C-alpha cells in the first residue's frame with residue numbers, strides 16, 4: 694500500500710478523489726497524522742503525507758505541522774527536490790497553513806532558538822520568537838477570541854476557541870501591512886500575536902489539531918483553500 698493510500702478514506706475511488714480538495718501535510722517529523730486525520734474526516738477533502746518533492750504535485754493546499762522547526766528545516770534543507778517544490782508552492786501562492794513549528798518555517802526570520810536559524814520558507818513577512826511561553830512543562834490551553842480581521846464568508850463565525858500552546862512561538866514582529874492579525878492572547882500582561890495571515894499563508898502559534906474542535910481546519914479548507922482550487 695502506498696503511503697498516500699494508507700490515509701485515503703474508504704470511499705475514495707479515482708473520480709471522487711479528483712473532485713476532492715487535495716491537502717498535503719508535510720510529514721517529515723512532528724504532529725502530521727493528527728492533521729491528516731482531521732482533514733480526512735471532511736467528506737470533500739483528501740489529505741495525504743508530503744515527504745518528497747513528487748508529493749507536492751497536484752496539491753490544493755499544504756499544512757506545515759508542529760514539531761521541531763530546526764529538525765524539519767534541516768530535513769528540507771538537505772532534500773533539494775523537496776525544497777525546490779516547496780519554494781515553488783510558495784511562489785505560486787498555493788495556500789499554506791503552518792501550526793507552531795510550521796509557522797516558524799513560514800516566517801522570514803526566527804529568534805530565540807538554541808540553534809542558528811533553520812531553513813525557512815520565508816513566505817510571510819513576519820519574524821517569530823521561538824519558545825516564547827517557555828519549555829514543554831509550561832504548555833497550556835486557553836480560550837481565545839478571533840479578531841475582526843478573521844473573515845468568515847462561507848463558514849459560521851467562530852466566536853471563541855481553545856488554543857493549546859506547546860513550546861510555541863509568537864509573531865514578534867510584522868513587516869508588512871498585508872499581514873493580518875487573526876488572534877492574540879495575553880501572557881504575563883503582554884498582548885502577543887498568535888495567529889497571522891498574509892495572502893494565501895496562515896500561521897498559528899497553537900495546535901488546532903490537538904483540540905477536539907475542528908473549526909480551524911474547517912475554516913481554512915472552506916474559506917482559504919476551496920476558493921482557490923483549480
Ligand SMILES: NC(=O)CC[C@H](N)C(=O)O
Pocket residue numbers: 758759760761762763792793794795797806823824859860861862
Ligand atoms: N510545538 C511546536 O511545534 C514547538 C516548536 C518548537 N519550539 C520549535 O522551535 O520548532
